[in-house]
Amino acid sequence: MKYKQLTRKERYQISCLKRIGLKKKVIAKILGRHVSTIYRELKRNKDPRGYYYHSKAHKFAVSRRKNNGRRAIRISETTWGYITYKLEEQWSPEQISYFTGVSHEHIYQYIYKDKQQGGNLYVNLRQKRGHRRNKRLSRYQNRGRIVDGLRIDTRPNIVEKRGRIGDFEVDTIIGGNRKQALVTIVERKTGLALIKKVERKTAEEVKKAIISLLTNIKHRVKTITSDNGLEFAEHKAIA
Missing domain, CATH: 1.10.10 (Arc Repressor Mutant, subunit A)
Incomplete structure (x- = not known):
């Protein structure tokens, strides 16, 4: 089977699952990847201090591919x-x-x-x-995307620089049965990771999970960033 490069989203998921202490074999099973892929990713794309951050890891990987020379890109x-x-x-x-x-x-x-x-x-x-x-x-125009969502480039620069505590990223990880999912929330500066299982990846279930995870620290929340998946369609109710 031909190897498929890890995506930015998968690296985010690896980072979240690693922060809550899951073993590499478990992470591999959740992502549907071979365990050697996870071992190699964590070894090759950590920062000089030995920490693994998904955004830096993705930049390292992309840079390495560019430096390997111009080769024909094959997409499955x-x-x-x-x-x-x-x-x-x-x-x-x-x-x-x-x-x-x-x-x-x-x-x-x-x-x-x-x-x-x-x-x-x-x-x-x-x-x-x-x-x-x-x-x-x-x-x-509105099919398959969130209505009234804000563009990521409109958020304050301090969020991108990780200059304060309180800016969170939220995502979902699909289970093996394609129905259940994990809702993951990561604080960008500290790396604090919060995870909750939902039985269905619907906007309502995801909304409840996010509110539940952030209730005790809601006074510290400044921004929440997600992708445009329809499971985040209830973003206004969360805000």
Whole structure:
């Protein structure tokens, strides 16, 4: 079986699960990865002090791949299938790139190649390159994404610099049965990790889990950052 590179999201999950003390074999089982992949990741992409932070680890890995020379990029059919599914769910190439590790430029090339071959993936783009948005597609704009969510680049710079306590990142890890999930919350500066299991990855269940995890420290919460998954659609109720 061909090896598939870890994504940024998987590195975030590894970081969360490691912080609560789970063994590498358990982390591998949760992520559906071989245990050697987890061992190698934690060994190769830790910082000079020996700590593993998902954001730094991802930068290390990307930099290493670039330094290995320009080689043809091979993307599995499974990954392209996932990309196609998310495009049809109205995800942007930039969003898909974040979770797959495939550059958004490759995804755009894939879309326009599909168009040249008579496909219609291009109609799912929120704004087509070089053209005004097609008004007939407006009814699709809110499918598969959070309504009234704030862009990540609008949050204060101090959050990105980890300059204070109180800025949290929230995510979900899907269980092996594809129904149950773990809701993970990590404080960016201290690395504090909070995790709660939910029976279903619905917006309502995830909302309850987040509120439950943060209730005792709600006075310290300044920001909460999530991706655009629909399980976070109740973000206003959490705020």
